[in-house]
Amino acid sequence: MTEVITDPTPPILHGPSDKEKKYDRQLRLWAASGQQALEDAHILLLNSGSGAVGVETLKNLVLPGIGQFTIADAGVVTEADLGVNFFLDEDSLGNSRAECCVKLLQELNPDVKGHWLPLQETLTVQKVLKNDAKYTLIIYTYPIEETDLDFVQEYSIKHKVPVISVHSSGFYSYFRTYLPGNFPIVDTHPDSTATTDLRLLTPWEELSKFSSELTGDIDNLSAHEHGHLPYLVILLHFLEKWKAEHRSLPSTYKEKTAFRSLVTAGARTDNPEGGEENFDEAAAAVLKTISAPTLSSSVKAVFDYEPNELEAKSNFWIIASAVKQFYEKHKQLPLPGSVPDMKAQSTVYVRLQNIYKKKARQDVAEVLSTVRAHPGGKDVDETEVESFCKNAAFIKLIHGSEANPESIKTLTKSEAENDANAEMTMMPLSLLPIYLSLHATSHMSTASSSDILATIDQVYPDASTTPRYVEISQEVARAKGGELHNISALTGGMVAQEVIKIITKQYIPIDNTCIFDGITSRTQVLRI
Amino acid sequence: MSQPLMVSATIPGPSPAMASRWQYLDNVRRHTGPFTDPDMFDTSEAAVAQIEKMKILVIGAGGLGCEILKNLALSGFKQIHVIDMDTIDVSNLNRQFLFRQSDVGKSKAECAAKFVEKRVKGVSITPHNCKIQDKDEDFYMQFTLVICGLDSIEARRWINSTLVDLVDEENQDSLKPLIDGGTEGFKGQSRVIYPTITSCIECQLDMHAPRAAVPLCTLATIPRQPEHCIEWAHIMAWEQEKPFPKLDNDDPEHITWLYKKALARAQEFNIPGVTYSLTQGVVKNIIPAIASTNAIIAASCCNEAFKIATNTNPSLGAQENYMMYSGNDSIYTYTFKHEKKDDCPVCGNLARGLDVDPNLTLQEFIDSLAARPEAQLKKPSIRAQKTLYMQSPESLRLQTAPNLDKKIGDLVSNGDEIGVTDPSLGRVDFKYKLRFTSDFVSKDKLTTNGDAN
């Protein structure tokens, strides 16, 4: 439920600051650390085409207080802009679109600084990107000149800056994230229902002692004491009983069901309620907590990964390698240290909490000493190690994205095979044809459906004869590269979420392309 | 990064002479697409102009409402109404982008309407600074479509039952599609409802189960979490000490009082974690909210509204009618058909079975209805063959109040049908067929035949 706070000093009695008041609803998601990361960031938008999706994205970043943003755009505001872009008005007609959008966006939040760069022959994308590492993240929209794409790529690699490309046209859109190198996340915010390891199968001495102290004379406990035994203690007690009888722990589903019956039978029923809530809680927790913890595939991916020389010097990989050593030695991850809420007397619950907290601190200390022994580990902050240990079961590594035209061919084929079985498997149809059709119009937004199909045929020769590809290319041609505000607003919302996740290093970003179909109202994330 | 997968050409420059304001909308409004329904879609001038005549109602001018108004204005809708009784708070400014610091304290509906009217030429937005319950059937009858961006489940239930009641089979215009959006953190959902025809908000109520309340005895005697201490201060200490005449969740002085009380209690029990922010969160039941999620859900709702109004592509509704969105771990959407329920208390007419312990008092039974995911009734009135309990009028409440202490088994029999209503939710009418879960021995019988020994 609530995180255990190690510092016992009570907080100072003062209300929230003005900033905390304004950002209250988002601080509850990404906390002050995430907010600081946002405020330190500077986003560059290379805008083009009908120009709404990038500006909608920025709106969703200016409101939560991104530090700075810059719009570079060659556009001059036309009538058509006013029909799709909310951050322009009648007075904007004929003026630089970059300048007008920045001025109206900036009104949303006085804490944010906006800059504009009207692209022209004397101010090219190349010039904009020639300067030092100034931007935290770059967003560009389609259509874009191929040469400009190269400059963006060069900047991204040189300065290790993430890039998101966004394409919105008619009822379709997609966006693609390019992360410079591998992107590890510690603070993934797992779902509240995700299981935490309570080590019931391998209790340490202090926990066992505490448990037997409470249950040594279980049959003679008063009704109140019996009805307030924490379910963890109930489970530990009956596990001991089971072990004595079976000489092993319940491991198969059948054994666990039998074990659950044993627990249920332990409840006293000769009371007015006809049962005990804490025993109900214990029985309900059996299947979830009585199993040896297994490494999730994402943690395994972190352990299996061999960081390159440069990566290996980063705090994340130094701590990851120490945690891996811990795991190899103990066959389990460091204890997270939190205890779920359960029916119990306050004093008993607090003691239980402290036992878990203490053990978690011991595990952190062990990992920390491994970290300190590492040549680069002297300056690693203890709180970083603590946070890693606490979240160890949920850490995640997103691999950097490199273009690989071969993989598109493979993906196209496998998605087509899935589609052939879609009716049987009741799965929705692949959205990959939307990506390929939009992508075919990257530099030429008014391409015809046959132009689009001819381009896709280069990677998927069956496209021109597949009805779904033909239909989707027709739908793309219908929009002539023009954005629909709703689709761009929706896409801008998703892109902004991704930018926030990448900048705060919290939650889990997409890997690496998200396609949206505004006709069936579905998304699909594919690694392309 | 670049792939050899594009039609090669240079980007054509903009040609301002050709540009017209609704050029991009017209690409889809005036041209048939591969998925448009030939029986429904019409590219004629008259059909394109149709959207300008439609009146559309937006309920809520908050996080979703601001986005919805902007989106509708840029989708070609010209006659928009917006209804909201709230005033602007400083904590709205991180996402409700039509409001500024200087607007704090003003009406949301009025500020939002004025802003969008000024920004988008030719659109008319009529604000209604009041509760949805203040408007009558005639008011709702004038609209073609209703879009909800609300954070209150009660208000959703009210408008849902009102729109279901509005449907008159003789009058096609009485059927108003209802589009509803909701968000929490990085997650949200949007849904399209054809009242009486497809699954309604009441049919889907159990998808949004209320959070389980902490038992009072935990708060009173065995707190373990900081939330327990805060709830104790909120429910018990406040009632006992009444430091101010009436608790105002928005008054920092009141929240500070609760925070200090909760903190003292937490220290007494060695419970860490009570903060001002948590106190505020628990007391006001704050749901985290951000601009980007609102943008996604509001745009999804408006995209469906646009498709329904223009037939430019198939919309959610008849088949798939519900989209779930989650951005916590990558991006995940699930779009599916929620089935209509025959025993829905609003759009169905069958009674549903309900297991009940006949030894409960009527009061205990009423309390249990608040926690049931499919009911969530806080102030229900109950009738069997005769009225068991009425919340209002006061005379009837007083007359039926003595039943609250009686046992269910003394009031009704196993297999009886009861009706449960809650006028604050509109015409929501639960029909339950009772199944007793244990034997019932009446107290009367006990006194007459009690001496079994």
Ligand SMILES: [Zn+2]
């Ligand atoms: Zn219904």
